[in-house]
Amino acid sequence: MCKSRCVSQIESRATPPTSEEVVQLQAVTLFPKEMTPMDRADIDKLRELPIEGVAERLGLNVKRHHCLCPFHGDRTPSLSFSVKRNTYRCWSCSARGDPIDLVRNYLNKSFVEACQWLADENAIIISEYKPEKTMTQPTKFHADFYSFLIGNLPLGSLAQDFLFNDRKYNHDVVSRLDIKSVECSGRRLLDFLRQRFTEEQLQEYGIVSGQADRKHCFFWSPCLLIPYFSVDGSLEGIQSRYLGTRMRFNTAEAQAKHDAIAAKAPRFQFSPGSHPMIFNLPVLKDLKPDEELWITEGVSDCIGVMSSGRKAIAIPSATLLTSKNKVLLASAPTRNWHIAPDQDQAGETLFQAIEATANETGAKLTRHQLPEGCKDFSEYWKRR
Ligand SMILES: [Zn+2]
Structure with missing residues (x-):
């Protein structure tokens, strides 16, 4: 009788019981002190109890599908939960298993005792477990x-x-x-x-x-x-x-x-x-044909170049010269482009990408060398 009530209680988890019901259920579904045989279906149902809910019921603090591993001296949360597989796994000490294993190992219980514990706790686990919403x-x-x-x-x-x-x-x-x-x-x-x-x-x-x-x-x-x-x-x-x-x-x-x-x-x-885009695009509107357009890497350099009285746009970073950005560049009313590349590999990469676009669109690209020791235009402007 106990067994069948236990099962029906687990099956009722689609609609979580109220706290009053939980107390009642707890009272009637406790296994007797002596071992009660459980069939496979019961055990499978215990294995389906949400692993993170079981961990929380055991007192583990689950955040973003991780917690401190209770099976070794853990300082950063290395125990992770797979909601999909309903299992846990520690990436440091390789502890792993399903909800029954977690209870067995954490409470140092036998398999049957762990099943009993889960059966007793399951109504609470189901009612208290709130899956984390990932925004x-x-x-x-x-x-x-x-x-x-x-x-x-x-x-x-x-x-x-x-x-x-x-x-x-x-x-x-x-x-x-x-x-x-x-x-x-x-x-x-x-x-x-x-x-x-x-x-x-x-x-x-x-x-x-x-x-x-x-x-x-x-x-x-x-x-x-x-x-x-x-x-x-x-x-x-x-x-x-x-x-x-x-x-x-x-x-x-x-x-x-x-x-x-x-x-x-x-x-x-x-x-x-x-999405990755070009900074200060409105400047393109009032550029005259043949007027200088400076192309910089990042906003800081762009504001530096603008502060020096030049007209400039910025590519957010060397890796962000998307095809959409190339089309925008090509649409600039002037073919008189200027660049003072950053003194590093990223600067060189951006220069090559701009140079290729200039060649494709018939623009004249002038390369300016920054003074020794200035890694970018912003630094040059600051030091001048
Ligand atoms: Zn561990």
């Missing part, structure tokens, strides 16, 4: 939202110090490019946005990322937000530039704590849904 990155760039964001952000003091004192960029150039900064915490930025947008919208726009209980802003802050516009001036993407490495704290302890986090931050991020 998918949007494939579409939400221009209206990001226009609102750019329109409502200032150019803060950290950004001004970086752009004008450190990089020596021209004020008019920076203001024309509509560069802004986030200098509050990501959490505060999200709180501000939540006054106007729903949680679902913010997720759809990709500005919120992370798991349900640990949501955070997509962009690492503090950062610059650099808008990318089409030739016609419509917003096509945002690139962030992390500024956290420039923050200074009063105590060595606070500084060390911050630096450890800052070291993990990506220097550049592209807004969700935006």
